[in-house]
Amino acid sequence: MQFRRNAIWLAVWAALTGLFGYLQYQGYALYKMPDGQPISQALMIVAAILTGYHLAVVAIKWNVKRRHGAAGEVTMLGGLLRVVAAIGIGAALLYLFGQLRAVGTALGAFSGLLLGWSLQAPVSGLAAWVMISLKRPFRIGDRIQLPSLGLVGDVVNSRLCHPLHLFVEDQ
Numbered sequence: 001m002q003f004r005r006n007a008i009w010l011a012v013w014a015a016l017t018g019l020f021g022y023l024q025y026q027g028y029a030l031y032k033m034p035d036g037q038p039i040s041q042a043l044m045i046v047a048a049i050l051t052g053y054h055l056a057v058v059a060i061k062w063n064v065k066r067r068h069g070a071a072g073e074v075t076m077l078g079g080l081l082r083v084v085a086a087i088g089i090g091a092a093l094l095y096l097f098g099q100l101r102a103v104g105t106a107l108g109a110f111s112g113l114l115l116g117w118s119l120q121a122p123v124s125g126l127a128a129w130v131m132i133s134l135k136r137p138f139r140i141g142d143r144i145q146l147p148s149l150g151l152v153g154d155v156v157n158s159r160l161c162h163p164l165h166l167f168v169e170d171q
Helices: 002-026 039-066 071-096 100-118 120-135
Strands: 143-146 151-157 165-169
Touching (some): 039 071, 071 100, 100 120
Antiparallel strands (some): 151 165
């Protein structure tokens, strides 16, 4: 039943894509948006994205059924495709309304903050490796004692991402 429903939606969205594409080709705008773009173009793009979504869902369902897979696979992949389709529709509408650059700038700044935050540990490790390599407070084979932590160990090696490898002895 679910397969049939998705196939019907696929046919509906494909027909709407064709209809709006035909209207666009014939020059019928239906309505002009504030920036001069015809609304039929926006509707055609949205319908085409939804057609692609339903086509992918039908193909996934058929493939999972053919492989005798679990229904959860279809649900999981369908949810992922739904998010991708929503992002695509949002990006298309932002482009058509001329706001893609402003939103892209804001997302770029936010992404830069997230990237800097997520790379904090690797960059700190790299800086520690450079400092240890240049100042050489420890050499391979040195014994290090950390009495406050109750650790005694030998320096085994020093690598880029892990500036100091210790072989810790039990006390």
